């Protein structure tokens with residue numbers, strides 16, 4: 332029978348799918364998770380009961396021993412088996428040579444993206460107020476409003492799978508999207524991160540190549556990629572805006588102030604962009620330097636190797652790639668030719684040379 336591995340997180344009390352870097356895991360047969368989830372739900376309800384209230388105490392007294400029995404049965408079940416497994420050799424933990432510099436770049440890029448969002452927020456509010464002035468306030472009762480807001484959130488969740496239908500006349504207005512300072516700051520930060528990647532490459536590879544060519548290739552990359560990235564960020568915002576504004580229009584009693592709380596701006600999103608794109612700047616730098624190396628030394632075989640941080644945040648996409656070596660122009664796994672392997676990826680690759688096997 333196929334089984335999936337989980338680990339027990341003592342801090343949260345949850346079972347989590349096994350990533351990489353854990354020393355212990357529980358092998359749990361499929362199906363048993365349903366029981367565990369049911370117990371977790373019951374425990375949740377139990378913890379909410381007010382035991383000074385006689386009625387609720389009676390419910391607690393009946394449910395608590397039952398729940399204890401179920402937990403006991405699960406732990407004794409032959410379907411669950413604790414396996415001790417050292418996944419990482421502690422002596423071989425990877426240390427990102429750029430970790431310190433990257434942290435600074437993460438912070439810088441997060442601030443740049445947040446600033447872009449901060450510019451957009453008042454513009455959106457102004458446009459909503461001009462478009463639906465009657466929605467600045469509401470005369471619905473608090474209860475009606477709460478139900479309305481809950482419905483708006485539910486419809487927003489559902490809209491992940493459906494198309495928004497409301498036509499927003501100002502959605503494509505240039506003042507909402509053009510932000511020259513954002514474009515310039517983004518490009519410069521990506522370029523500086525790439526340049527740092529090239530410096531690290533130079534220090535590690537110790538083979539003289541024409542670095543002025545590599546640096547100019549990095550500048551071209553930063554310019555082209557910034558254009559693509561900014562468009563991608565704004566497209567995502569536009570889609571999220573379309574959904575949030577639709578929920579606002581379709582929910583009676585929802586005010587413009589409420590609508591602003593549904594907007595797709597936040598530090599989380601800015602940080603995600605920062606981590607992902609700094610990862611990309613470094614791997615792009617390695618690729619560009621590797622291409623120059625291959626050009627100047629055609630007899631050498633240029634290879635790249637994937638490294639994860641090997642901490643407990645490494646995911647199931649990147650974990651198996653750790654240490655993998657492929658040719659400069661090959662994919663590490665289908666469709667993944669270099670980090671980032673996914674959004675929020677903190678991996679890096681290192682380009683080196685090997686003697687060609689004749």
Ligand SMILES: [Zn+2]
Pocket residue numbers: 639646649670671672673676677678
């Ligand atoms: Zn990764």
